[in-house]
Amino acid sequence: MGISRCDQSPAWALLQAHFNASGRDFDVRQAFAAEADRFGHWSIAAPELFVDLSKNRIDTATLDLLLQLARDCGLESQREALLAGAPVNLTEDRAVLHTALRAPAGAGLFSAEVQASLAAMLAYAESVRDTARSGITDVVHIGIGGSDLGPAMVVGALQSYTQPGLKLHFVSNVDGHDLAGVLRDLKASTTLFVIASKTFTTQETLANAQSAKAWFLAAGKSEADVARHFVATSSNTAAAAAFGIQTTFGFWDWVGGRYSLWSVIGLPIAIAIGADNFRSLLAGAHAMDEHFAHTPLERNAPVLLGLLDIWYRNFHGFSSRSVAPYHQGLKRLPAYLQQLEMESNGKGVDLQGQVLPYATSPVVWGEAGTNGQHAYFQMLHQGTDVIPVEFIAVKKPNFGAHVQGDLARSLADQHLKLLANCLAQSQALMQGKSYEEALGEQAPTASKTLASEVLARHRSFPGNRPSTTLLLDELSPRSLGALIALYEHRVFVSGALWGINSFDQWGVELGKALCNKLLPRLSNGDAGGLDGSTAGLLQKIQ
Numbered sequence: 273m274g275i276s277r278c279d280q281s282p283a284w285a286l287l288q289a290h291f292n293a294s295g296r297d298f299d300v301r302q303a304f305a306a307e308a309d310r311f312g313h314w315s316i317a318a319p320e321l322f323v324d325l326s327k328n329r330i331d332t333a334t335l336d337l338l339l340q341l342a343r344d345c346g347l348e349s350q351r352e353a354l355l356a357g358a359p360v361n362l363t364e365d366r367a368v369l370h371t372a373l374r375a376p377a378g379a380g381l382f383s384a385e386v387q388a389s390l391a392a393m394l395a396y397a398e399s400v401r402d403t404a405r406s407g408i409t410d411v412v413h414i415g416i417g418g419s420d421l422g423p424a425m426v427v428g429a430l431q432s433y434t435q436p437g438l439k440l441h442f443v444s445n446v447d448g449h450d451l452a453g454v455l456r457d458l459k460a461s462t463t464l465f466v467i468a469s470k471t472f473t474t475q476e477t478l479a480n481a482q483s484a485k486a487w488f489l490a491a492g493k494s495e496a497d498v499a500r501h502f503v504a505t506s507s508n509t510a511a512a513a514a515f516g517i518q519t520t521f522g523f524w525d526w527v528g529g530r531y532s533l534w535s536v537i538g539l540p541i542a543i544a545i546g547a548d549n550f551r552s553l554l555a556g557a558h559a560m561d562e563h564f565a566h567t568p569l570e571r572n573a574p575v576l577l578g579l580l581d582i583w584y585r586n587f588h589g590f591s592s593r594s595v596a597p598y599h600q601g602l603k604r605l606p607a608y609l610q611q612l613e614m615e616s617n618g619k620g621v622d623l624q625g626q627v628l629p630y631a632t633s634p635v636v637w638g639e640a641g642t643n644g645q646h647a648y649f650q651m652l653h654q655g656t657d658v659i660p661v662e663f664i665a666v667k668k669p670n671f672g673a674h675v676q677g678d679l680a681r682s683l684a685d686q687h688l689k690l691l692a693n694c695l696a697q698s699q700a701l702m703q704g705k706s707y708e709e710a711l712g713e714q715a716p717t718a719s720k721t722l723a724s725e726v727l728a729r730h731r732s733f734p735g736n737r738p739s740t741t742l743l744l745d746e747l748s749p750r751s752l753g754a755l756i757a758l759y760e761h762r763v764f765v766s767g768a769l770w771g772i773n774s775f776d777q778w779g780v781e782l783g784k785a786l787c788n789k790l791l792p793r794l795s796n797g798d799a800g801g802l803d804g805s806t807a808g809l810l811q812k813i814q
């Protein structure tokens with residue numbers, strides 16, 4: 273294995289020198305003018321998707337240095353260690369093997385256990401989908417973080433693959449409004465609750481599960497009915513049993529929460545889209561795993577994205593990245609990616625516990641296109657921060673079998689508008705509009721009294737704002753699996769170079785502990801010993 277931290281690599285200083293010499297002032301427009309086939313050179317086909325990197329502030333010299341940095345940091349051996357099941361989550365002594373969950377039968381580590389668990393989960397999902405027999409019309413999935421975001425995002429994305437007459441609901445927030453809103457229209461006799469918690473100790477999930485059970489029993493149901501209407505997905509089967517749940521699908525400590533949708537935590541996905549489609553989701557992810565494991569670094573999509581993240585975060589100093597999926601089904605993708613990236617790489621010390629002298633995870637945020645255009649894109653185009661944007665476009669729409677005739681034609685036309693918007697935004701971010709161009713224009717809604725020079729300054733755009741476009745042929749279980757795996761590996765790559773543990777999340781513990789201490793004070797009003805602000809707020813709440 274190479275050196276453990278990017279700043280110890282000779283390439284780090286070379287990258288800084290290269291940034292000072294030409295990287296800072298790199299202009300994507302000039303790069304296109306100078307490089308005849310910049311698009312061909314800076315785009316790659318990966319499994320199920322195409323990645324256009326050409327509108328980024330990158331050239332061959334930058335990439336060569338970033339690749340040298342990756343090699344110096346032993347990225348290839350770190351990747352091997354991850355895939356071979358070494359305990360890369362060293363603060364918890366755990367392997368990180370979500371890739372084993374999507375390996376074909378007989379391949380991958382722990383294959384026998386993985387396949388047995390998958391088969392049992394899929395068989396159960398199919399039994400629920402047989403609604404004539406199961407009598408289930410609504411499935412309420414209760415979980416939070418990794419036990420919610422992945423399943424909720426995937427079920428939303430694959431709506432056109434779901435079964436009519438069987439509705440999936442996701443409840444995560446400890447705010448009772450979340451559960452109350454879902455329960456309002458449900459009948460206990462036709463509802464199945466899936467309680468998803470790796471640890472089965474998470475306050476929010478257990479509170480929602482207790483309330484759901486209370487609602488269920490209050491509807492005249494018995495404990496025996498609970499056994500048929502509540503199932504759990506957890507690696508803590510004992511705690512699930514103590515809760516009164518008889519059917520628990522278990523999994524292993526080497527499946528991290530934010531990497532768990534491929535495990536039994538994916539039960540609501542399997543119920544929504546069926547066993548065959550769930551297997552396609554796994555197969556798409558596996559195809560990306562193979563690409564990640566075997567493609568040379570310079571053509572490896574997750575590696576290139578991860579290296580670009582380092583270039584932007586540590587040299588350009590860009591502190592956030594916006595994700596704009598131009599597909600309504602992917603509207604929860606930014607929220608999912610927030611946990612994946614920020615819980616993984618939001619770390620301040622290296623593997624030896626030394627405080628890092630450089631920045632790590634960017635803020636990841638976004639909204640489905642075109643909605644984001646009418647909210648925050650103004651800032652992306654003309655604001656004072658440069659924020660790289662990741663566009664995700666899907667070539668072919670899939671509106672579902674109910675969309676026929678004139679409606680199908682009309683929605684197909686809308687899809688072209690959607691794609692045109694997506695392309696136009698990345699084009700506008702790059703091109704910008706010069707002061708001279710703005711000066712030469714007559715904007716119908718612009719002030720007639722303001723000096724034209726002043727107006728032109730308001731109406732010009734700096735341009736040279738970087739973006740990446742990911743293009744999928746269609747949004748299918750297979751392509752979605754590949755897309756998610758692409759992001760998982762990309763997060764691994766930047767984390768590996770930063771020399772951090774991307775697989776723990778100690779930062780969420782302090783708030784949990786303080787919450788447990790504060791909870792009784794909310795009932796008894798005791799503000800003694802608290803800081804002034806917390807004491808003041810507590811008294812206001814009383």
Ligand code: F6P
Nearest residue numbers: 416417418419469470471474529
């Ligand atoms: O937010 C912290 C966290 O531990 C996440 O990593 C995890 O996905 C989430 O809580 C839920 O945990 P569990 O599945 O154990 O309920």
